[in-house]
Amino acid sequence: LLEEPPAYQTVLKEKLKAGLSYPTASAAALISYFDDPALNETISQPNNILGIYYMKALMKRKSTIKPYTLLRCGSHYHEEMLGSKSDVGEAEILSSARSIRHSIASDLPLSEIADHIPAQVLQLLVQHQGQSFPITTDDFTAVLGYRLLNEMNKGFTDYIDVSENLSDRIVKEVGHYRSLSDFIDLLKTKDFTHARISRCLMHIMLGMQNETLADYIRSDYIAYARPLGFRNDSVTLLSAAKEHTSIPLLGKLADAKNILSPKAYAMLQEDIYASHVYQLAVAQKFHTTFSHEYQRRIIKI
Structure with missing residues (x-):
């Protein structure tokens, strides 16, 4: 996967052309390349696929991180029904x-x-129910709907992962937009999986564009670290991290403009915008005061 051989690429392209999703096509190409049907069970599990791509990323970056595998117990990743004691024995669910x-x-x-x-x-x-929880997909219906209507005339191919075909389909179906979850189901085809459509619509809603992503990649992805909370007995660890990290450790948002580079500050603004979109959904749903990111304090335990 790190250096895809031609035989793998050929099968991958054939499977994608046949309408398979990328994960399914990639798994089929791997099985074909290694000529080992026994691999099917291993690489068809979502957690295994995720782990494989984590290791690919580590190898690509020549990271010193050493990965360890853990066997998943109980329900599978994709299960929608709650587990039972019979799944793992009487000790736990x-x-x-x-x-x-x-x-x-x-x-x-x-x-x-x-x-x-x-x-x-x-x-x-229990403490937060009815105050800031639960928030579901459809709580973002209005925000996304506004952006779709506002930009439908120019299409959506500037946004991350949105192909021309998917953009055309979004424009074609936007007149049937009722809710975010229904729209995802409406757009879904054999070529566009539920997961991919969900991801693309989130990119559109949050304004995440290809050009910006490419800029971040050229900057090696991470431009700052922002601690959200810590234990009081771990203050020394946080101080040590601040001294030895290769990127700025941002404690107060008010200091961001003075500490971060222009590119890092732009990345932070996107992060804050995403948080504000979520907090707006919370405030509208539960009729609470909007929680501004600049007014939130670091959690100390």
């Missing part, structure tokens, strides 16, 4: 994050997921 999110989005009482999350997490969910 291990459900997928997707199934937990699905249960919350389905308005199930939090008591229904109590056995599937840590007690501290349940306490936080």
